[in-house]
Amino acid sequence: RLGSPRLDRKFNSPKSNKVRDDQGLSTSIHKDQLYLIIIGHVDAGKSTLMGHLLYKLGHVQQRTIQKYEHESRKLGKQSFVYAWVLDETAEERNRGITMDVGHLKFETKTKDVTLLDAPGHKDFIPNMITGASQADATMLVVDATKGEFETGFDSGGQTREHALLIRSLGITQLGVAVNKMDTVNWSEERFGEIKTKLGLFLKQAGYKESDVTFVPCSGLSGENLATKANESLLTCWYNGPCLMDVIDSFKPPERAISKPLRLCISDVFKSSGSGFSIVGRVETGQLRVGDKVLVQPQGEVAQIKSIEIDELPQPIGLAGDFISVSLTGYDAQNIYSGCVLCDILLPIPVTSVLEARVVVFNVDFPIVRGHQVVLHYQSSSESAVVSRLLAELNKSTGEVIKKNPRMIKKNTHALIKINLSRPICVEVYSDIRQLGRVMLRSAGTTIAAGLVTKVNFNK
Numbered sequence: 001r002l003g004s005p006r007l008d009r010k011f012n013s014p015k016s017n018k019v020r021d022d023q024g025l026s027t028s029i030h031k032d033q034l035y036l037i038i039i040g041h042v043d044a045g046k047s048t049l050m051g052h053l054l055y056k057l058g059h060v061q062q063r064t065i066q067k068y069e070h071e072s073r074k075l076g077k078q079s080f081v082y083a084w085v086l087d088e089t090a091e092e093r094n095r096g097i098t099m100d101v102g103h104l105k106f107e108t109k110t111k112d113v114t115l116l117d118a119p120g121h122k123d124f125i126p127n128m129i130t131g132a133s134q135a136d137a138t139m140l141v142v143d144a145t146k147g148e149f150e151t152g153f154d155s156g157g158q159t160r161e162h163a164l165l166i167r168s169l170g171i172t173q174l175g176v177a178v179n180k181m182d183t184v185n186w187s188e189e190r191f192g193e194i195k196t197k198l199g200l201f202l203k204q205a206g207y208k209e210s211d212v213t214f215v216p217c218s219g220l221s222g223e224n225l226a227t228k229a230n231e232s233l234l235t236c237w238y239n240g241p242c243l244m245d246v247i248d249s250f251k252p253p254e255r256a257i258s259k260p261l262r263l264c265i266s267d268v269f270k271s272s273g274s275g276f277s278i279v280g281r282v283e284t285g286q287l288r289v290g291d292k293v294l295v296q297p298q299g300e301v302a303q304i305k306s307i308e309i310d311e312l313p314q315p316i317g318l319a320g321d322f323i324s325v326s327l328t329g330y331d332a333q334n335i336y337s338g339c340v341l342c343d344i345l346l347p348i349p350v351t352s353v354l355e356a357r358v359v360v361f362n363v364d365f366p367i368v369r370g371h372q373v374v375l376h377y378q379s380s381s382e383s384a385v386v387s388r389l390l391a392e393l394n395k396s397t398g399e400v401i402k403k404n405p406r407m408i409k410k411n412t413h414a415l416i417k418i419n420l421s422r423p424i425c426v427e428v429y430s431d432i433r434q435l436g437r438v439m440l441r442s443a444g445t446t447i448a449a450g451l452v453t454k455v456n457f458n459k
């Protein structure tokens with residue numbers, strides 16, 4: 001891929017207003033970083049909601065919206081104006097112009113928020129998996145329209161699968177945008193009905209009530225998105241937070257600056273001559289210009305030539321930063337998305353066997369020993385086989401219910417052993433949370449997701 005990495009120009013991503021000293025630690029007007037993933041059934045209004053929010057926050061030029069209004073009117077698709085804001089980015093991403101994971105940024109009072117994976121596409125689930133493995137918090141969008149919420153929620157709908165997947169990856173903070181409230185005349189009763197039904201399911205799925213906030217809104221009219229609601233039919237019974245308030249109230253994760261360096265490469269770009277640069281998120285630790293780092297799984301050393309954050313040169317990158325790095329002393333042919341730059345003395349484990357505690361979804365066939373799967377982790381995937389079923393576990397306590405079960409049925413929790421066709425870089429979840437999440441897919445669907453409990457073992 002040619003050309004240098006850049007963020008989409010249409011979105012004025014908040015420039016890093018961090019001022020760093022040589023230690024890289026003094027940050028003057030520092031805002032917490034939050035990675036947010038948007039989930040929900042197709043057509044729930046995810047793209048419209050986020051597109052409209054970005055527009056309200058001034059991240060989309062008036063000109064762009066006017067252009068979409070004009071084009072959509074011609075096609076008789078006026079209602080898609082705001083969704084196009086996100087879709088265009090996705091299109092650019094498909095053409096390989098922007099980064100593989102579309103990063104859209106905006107600011108709340110206390111946070112720099114990065115939206116993971118512009119949604120609204122058919123291939124949303126695979127995209128979502130990449131995003132989910134990096135998310136700190138989730139916004140679940142449901143359609144309040146009569147019959148539509150039910151379609152998304154009942155068997156076959158994506159609402160449950162997404163919410164389960166996210167929870168099984170250890171993400172606990174959830175906002176629920178009860179969208180399209182304009183279609184039910186801002187009915188308090190309808191909002192209450194959805195809140196009760198979904199709330200019960202979320203509780204059973206392991207979300208704490210105090211970690212879940214429901215917000216009535218309309219992505220199309222823009223009501224209750226960036227500012228508190230004006231609509232009198234809503235304000236007569238609702239006085240709670242708007243969508244932005246909920247996003248602002250999510251707790252940022254602890255950024256593990258003192259842990260060993262782990263930078264997961266999400267993309268590699270060739271620049272002029274023999275040079276190249278990589279982009280990715282510093283999950284833990286820090287790196288400075290001049291540092292020698294280990295590239296895993298290759299186990300080879302490279303040196304940091306320069307670091308950029310939001311296109312500005314920096315002497316240092318810290319845990320939580322999404323950065324671009326140029327490397328020297330390394331052959332670009334040997335580096336790819338999924339590689340990890342690490343501390344030379346304390347590198348990330350490279351393993352072709354792992355044990356994981358997983359949640360099995362609503363699968364058609366139980367998982368048996370020898371089941372062929374694709375293991376997704378970070379932004380990569382690898383073919384694998386479920387080589388042992390170690391135990392079936394209690395959903396809430398995690399205690400062993402049955403050792404060495406013959407099969408693992410749908411909607412159960414289990415401990416399994418997985419053998420990979422090639423070694424990958426992965427951490428035990430309790431060591432480095434961010435790098436210990438995995439998902440299993442088979443025949444085009446996600447069958448299980450969970451956390452790595454052991455690597456490099458033989459039994």
Ligand code: GDP
Pocket residue numbers: 040041042043044045046047048049079080083119120121179180181182183217218219220221
């Ligand atoms: P996604 O698949 O979840 O990203 O959904 P889209 O954002 O593409 O929206 C699907 C359809 O629902 C489009 O026709 C939107 O205009 C419509 N829509 C989205 N939000 C609202 C809303 O708040 N009210 C109404 N009435 N329609 C909406």
